[in-house]
Amino acid sequence: MGGGATWAGTRMLEAQQQAGAASVHPFHGEHQAGIITPAQDRLHFAAFDVADITRSELAELLADWTFAAARMTAGLGAGSYGPTSGPYDAPPDDTGEALDLPPAGLTITFGFGPSLFDDRFGLGGRRPDALIDLPHFAGDALVESMTGGDLCVQACSDDPQVAVHAIRNLSRMAFGRASLRWSQLGFGRTSSTTRGQTTPRNLFGFKDGTANPRAEDSTTGAAVWAEKGDGPAWMAGGSYMVARRMRMTIETWDRASLREQETVFGRTKGEGAPLSGGTEFSEPDFALTGRGDSPLIAPDSHVALAHPSNNGGVVMLRRGYNFVDGNDELGRLNAGLFFICFQRDPRTQFVPVQLSLARDDRMNEYVRHVGSGIFAVPPGCREGESIGDGLFGH
Amino acid sequence: MGGGATWAGTRMLEAQQQAGAASVHPFHGEHQAGIITPAQDRLHFAAFDVADITRSELAELLADWTFAAARMTAGLGAGSYGPTSGPYDAPPDDTGEALDLPPAGLTITFGFGPSLFDDRFGLGGRRPDALIDLPHFAGDALVESMTGGDLCVQACSDDPQVAVHAIRNLSRMAFGRASLRWSQLGFGRTSSTTRGQTTPRNLFGFKDGTANPRAEDSTTGAAVWAEKGDGPAWMAGGSYMVARRMRMTIETWDRASLREQETVFGRTKGEGAPLSGGTEFSEPDFALTGRGDSPLIAPDSHVALAHPSNNGGVVMLRRGYNFVDGNDELGRLNAGLFFICFQRDPRTQFVPVQLSLARDDRMNEYVRHVGSGIFAVPPGCREGESIGDGLFGH
Numbered sequence: 001m002g003g004g005a006t007w008a009g010t011r012m013l014e015a016q017q018q019a020g021a022a023s024v025h026p027f028h029g030e031h032q033a034g035i036i037t038p039a040q041d042r043l044h045f046a047a048f049d050v051a052d053i054t055r056s057e058l059a060e061l062l063a064d065w066t067f068a069a070a071r072m073t074a075g076l077g078a079g080s081y082g083p084t085s086g087p088y089d090a091p092p093d094d095t096g097e098a099l100d101l102p103p104a105g106l107t108i109t110f111g112f113g114p115s116l117f118d119d120r121f122g123l124g125g126r127r128p129d130a131l132i133d134l135p136h137f138a139g140d141a142l143v144e145s146m147t148g149g150d151l152c153v154q155a156c157s158d159d160p161q162v163a164v165h166a167i168r169n170l171s172r173m174a175f176g177r178a179s180l181r182w183s184q185l186g187f188g189r190t191s192s193t194t195r196g197q198t199t200p201r202n203l204f205g206f207k208d209g210t211a212n213p214r215a216e217d218s219t220t221g222a223a224v225w226a227e228k229g230d231g232p233a234w235m236a237g238g239s240y241m242v243a244r245r246m247r248m249t250i251e252t253w254d255r256a257s258l259r260e261q262e263t264v265f266g267r268t269k270g271e272g273a274p275l276s277g278g279t280e281f282s283e284p285d286f287a288l289t290g291r292g293d294s295p296l297i298a299p300d301s302h303v304a305l306a307h308p309s310n311n312g313g314v315v316m317l318r319r320g321y322n323f324v325d326g327n328d329e330l331g332r333l334n335a336g337l338f339f340i341c342f343q344r345d346p347r348t349q350f351v352p353v354q355l356s357l358a359r360d361d362r363m364n365e366y367v368r369h370v371g372s373g374i375f376a377v378p379p380g381c382r383e384g385e386s387i388g389d390g391l392f393g394h
Numbered sequence: 395m396g397g398g399a400t401w402a403g404t405r406m407l408e409a410q411q412q413a414g415a416a417s418v419h420p421f422h423g424e425h426q427a428g429i430i431t432p433a434q435d436r437l438h439f440a441a442f443d444v445a446d447i448t449r450s451e452l453a454e455l456l457a458d459w460t461f462a463a464a465r466m467t468a469g470l471g472a473g474s475y476g477p478t479s480g481p482y483d484a485p486p487d488d489t490g491e492a493l494d495l496p497p498a499g500l501t502i503t504f505g506f507g508p509s510l511f512d513d514r515f516g517l518g519g520r521r522p523d524a525l526i527d528l529p530h531f532a533g534d535a536l537v538e539s540m541t542g543g544d545l546c547v548q549a550c551s552d553d554p555q556v557a558v559h560a561i562r563n564l565s566r567m568a569f570g571r572a573s574l575r576w577s578q579l580g581f582g583r584t585s586s587t588t589r590g591q592t593t594p595r596n597l598f599g600f601k602d603g604t605a606n607p608r609a610e611d612s613t614t615g616a617a618v619w620a621e622k623g624d625g626p627a628w629m630a631g632g633s634y635m636v637a638r639r640m641r642m643t644i645e646t647w648d649r650a651s652l653r654e655q656e657t658v659f660g661r662t663k664g665e666g667a668p669l670s671g672g673t674e675f676s677e678p679d680f681a682l683t684g685r686g687d688s689p690l691i692a693p694d695s696h697v698a699l700a701h702p703s704n705n706g707g708v709v710m711l712r713r714g715y716n717f718v719d720g721n722d723e724l725g726r727l728n729a730g731l732f733f734i735c736f737q738r739d740p741r742t743q744f745v746p747v748q749l750s751l752a753r754d755d756r757m758n759e760y761v762r763h764v765g766s767g768i769f770a771v772p773p774g775c776r777e778g779e780s781i782g783d784g785l786f787g788h
Contacts, residue, residue: 042581044718049725083599084664088653095648096599096663097582097716100592145723160554160581161595164718168597168727172648179725185718187436187554187579188491198494201555203562205477205490254489254566259482269490270478322491324438324558324579325719329539331443331573333562 023105023158027070029380030237032387034107035224035342036215036317038194040156043186043321044163045243045338046171047113047149047373048178055121059392061177062110065153065170066386069108072098078169095172097165104159108166110387111152111241111375126391128231130240130345131376137358137369146182146245146371154241154340156319160185182371184245186321186338193319199272199280203248203322203335204366206265207272210280211307213315223315223349224342234390237379239342242350245323245371248336253366264362266301274303286310302363311353316343336367346374417499417552421464423774424631426781428501429618429736430609430711432588434550437580437715438557439637439732440565441507441543441767442572449515453786455571456504459547459564460780463502466492472563489566491559498553502560504781505546505635505769520785522625524634524739525770531752531763540576540639540765548635548734550713554579576765578639580715580732587713593666593674597642597716597729598760600659601666604674605701607709617709617743618736628784631773633736636744639717639765642730647760658756660695668697680704696757705747710737730761740768 025033050058068078077083079093086092117127155166164185171180190202191209195216202208213220228236253261262268266275266284274284276296284303290296297304308315319342324335343349358364378388419427444452462472471477473487480486511521549560558579565574584596585603589610596602607614622630647655656662660669660678668678670690678697682690691698702709713736718729737743752758772782 046721084652084662086652089651091649092599092652092655092663094599095597095644097595097597099595099599099664161716164581164597164716164729168644168718168729171725171727172645175645180721180727181725183721183727185579185581185720187558187581201491201493203489203491203558205486205488205493250489250562251566251569255485257483258478258480258486261486268478269486270493322555322558324562326579327440327574327577331565331575333565333574333577335558335562 024075024103025073025105025107027073027108028383031225031239032109032377032380033073034109034154034156035239035319035377036193036220037107037156038105038197038215039189039191039319040105040107041158041189042156042160042163043189043338044155044160044167044183045186045340046153046167046183047181048151048153048174049181050116050120050150050178051176053177055123055392057177058121059386059388061174062388062392063386064173065110066381068169068173069110069166072166072169073103073106073108075103078173095165095169098162101159101162104157104162106155106157106162106166108170109154109377111154111377112388112391113149113151113373113375115148116150123391126232126234128235128376130226130231130347131374132347132351134242134372134374135351135355137354139358139364139369140372141368141370142372143370147373149181149373149375151178152241152243152373152375160187184323184338184371186323188322190320190322190337191318193317202337203250204253204261204265206261206267206269207280208320209318210272212318220317223344224317226344230344235376235378239344239377240346241375241377242341242346243371243373243375244339244369246337246339247334247368247370249366249368250335251332263298264302264366266297266303298362300360300362302357302361305357305361306353311356314349314353316341316349316353342377418469418497419467419499419501421467421502422777425619425633426503426771426774427467428503428548428550429633429713429771430587430614431501431550432499432591432609433583433585433713434499434501435552435583436550436554436557437732438549438554438561438577439580439734440547440561440577441575442545442547442568443575444510444514444544444572445570447571449517449786451571452515453780453782455568456782456786457780458567459504460775462563462567463504463560466560466563467497467500467502469497472567489559489563492556495553495556498551498556500549500551500556500560502564503548503771505548505771506782506785507543507545507767507769509542510544517785520626520628522629522770524620524625524741525768526741526745528636528766528768529745529749531748533752533758533763534766535762535764536766537764541767543575543767545572546635546637546767546769554581578717578732578765580717582716584714584716584731585712587711596731597644598647598655598659600655600661600663601674602714603712604666606712614711617738618711620738624738629770629772633738633771634740635769635771636735636740637765637767637769638733638763640731640733641728641762641764643760643762644729645726657692658696658760660691660697692756694754694756696751696755699751699755700747705750708743708747710735710743710747736771
């Protein structure tokens with residue numbers, strides 16, 4: 001008992017020593033971390049249903065989560081005693097599996113789903129217009145148990161045990177107030193959010209995220225952050241997240257020829273260069289034709305349909321992860337891409353692009369969207385404030 | 395086309411440069427790698443059912459797997475072309491998601507389940523006596539779809555994408571010959587197999603594997619490797635693996651007091667020291683008593699029941715991993731420990747210890763065994779040979 005402060009100080013020091021300053025991202029700030037933060041290697045995403053509680057109890061949950069998240073991202077335990085220093089006859093206020101681990105770049109990002117704005121908490125009048133109910137996309141095969149949620153938490157870290165520890169402890173703190181609706185571990189990031197990061201590969205074996213906007217780009221902020229006047233004041237500095245669980249039919253993909261695979265993407269498999277030539281970061285030339293005057297990049301390829309030049313210049317910040325969740329009863333790996341994107345307004349960014357992809361993308365033969373969520377991600381907060389204070393009006 | 399050799403050479407060089415020699419474990423040798431190899435951080439385990447094929451087709455599958463495993467552990471593609479250098483009109487002979495990644499200590503370890511020795515392949519007479527059908531243990535709640543298997547593959551690497559790539563490509567090569575029966579990803583090792591490794595923590599938040607034998611110990615070989623005269627000659631230099639999927643009821647555990655948690659383990663949560671005193675590596679003193687003459691380490695604690703001194707000196711090499719596979723419909727994380735152990739003879743090592751634990755361990759309140767497998771892990775092979783050559787008689 002009473003050893004909390006010492007333990008905290010030691011852990012903080014150790015964390016900084018072991019991980020280096022670059023691997024501790026400040027929790028407090030104008031924006032929430034985990035959006036333009038350099039994409040970490042591992043993800044634990046969780047969507048929650050809020051229980052039958054009052055509006056002030058909901059605000060209190062957010063305050064408790066903010067307190068714990070600020071601590072955990074600094075390498076501390078979820079509660080002020082930590083996992084081993086509390087009273088012997090009470091459960092520890094941290095579960096302990098991250099006790100010896102540095103935070104490894106941990107970020108924790110909170111969001112509010114459309115259902116939070118129904119009549120339970122008197123928040124209906126505060127729902128941002130941009131927080132739409134996503135339309136049905138052609139080919140959607142959504143599973144109810146992997147869709148929606150009143151709240152979401154995205155925990156990213158370079159160490160999966162640290163990300164799991166964060167979700168577990170937040171889930172535990174929410175006991176009786178909110179419960180896990182669905183969740184997803186991701187093991188390989190499929191995007192770069194800063195220029196210093198190499199482009200990773202998805203489970204189709206292709207580089208993913210070559211054309212993702214980067215934090216350093218002057219135009220990225222305008223694509224990601226909601227501004228004053230876009231909608232309710234409490235969302236200024238926030239963003240909108242869309243999460244999609246895309247199951248890949250990798251066994252079918254693995255039987256497709258290299259030619260077909262490259263045609264589907266519109267890029268080479270090795271280098272990731274557009275089929276119109278050049279290297280990974282060369283701009284695709286959709287007008288260039290080859291034999292028989294057919295375009296070198298097929299108009300229904302993924303790169304053509306998703307490219308900003310074919311979507312009125314629209315970009316969004318992707319932050320997805322690969323996943324494998326065992327196998328199904330036919331012996332097929334339950335594998336795919338957990339797609340996450342952030343944007344200023346999904347009505348003009350994710351939705352039109354996805355409508356186009358869902359209709360025409362050659363890749364549709366190999367993917368099936370089984371889970372989905374959309375969340376308003378409020379701005380960051382200062383020390384002493386809580387995430388969502390603006391929403392609750394204090 | 396024809397670029398395979400160059401690509402292979404480049405990749406090999408890159409792999410060595412990026413990962414350092416210590417992160418490439420030789421595939422060939424007296425024993426299979428992945429047993430006393432320093433435990434890597436990530437696991438992808440898979441159990442397979444063999445299809446209706448002949449004995450020689452089964453031997454051919456093992457030869458194909460050996461060929462691919464030797465390549466992948468060296469940082470090469472599964473096939474001789476690799477993911478991007480083959481003919482354009484054929485599927486690539488590697489799926490490509492590990493193309494830019496070093497092997498990160500990848501090991502691939504093969505095993506044979508009891509069912510392989512039924513009458514399908516004429517191997518009945520070659521089944522080792524030590525490859526028993528595991529008895530029913532008190533409290534077992536085994537799920538058929540996570541139990542058994544004719545063959546198993548344990549892929550371990552410090553990069554999960556590399557481990558997943560290995561299982562995926564072996565599974566793909568087996569198409570029509572063997573199919574995935576069950577599989578498991580693990581993200582945090584729960585043992586140290588060499589003295590240089592720190593003791594990691596399981597999802598109970600306790601250090602796990604403090605008393606694990608280490609590769610450097612002179613007595614470890616005798617506990618792990620089957621010797622000539624132990625059983626069939628083809629198993630000399632091999633080992634026996636037991637895999638158990640242990641679901642933890644972490645929500646219940648998280649409500650237990652620190653005192654109860656430490657009593658269950660018989661160790662302190664922070665340091666991992668035995669409750670009889672000292673530090674992590676101090677020998678537990680089971681005779682030491684405290685107030686009211688009750689032993690400081692409860693006789694039904696996990697450390698007491700599992701300790702060699704209470705099991706006739708028996709040790710086995712553990713090589714387990716933490717897992718979280720989403721959540722159940724009640725919002726509880728589907729989390730636990732994927733226990734793996736290797737030993738010379740499960741009849742005298744795993745079985746008696748587990749019978750004792752299953753009967754009396756205080757930890758049973760918080761765990762449920764839902765998956766199980768036992769496998770004969772044949773010895774390693776030399777270049778030009780295949781894993782299991784001894785079994786098939788050539």
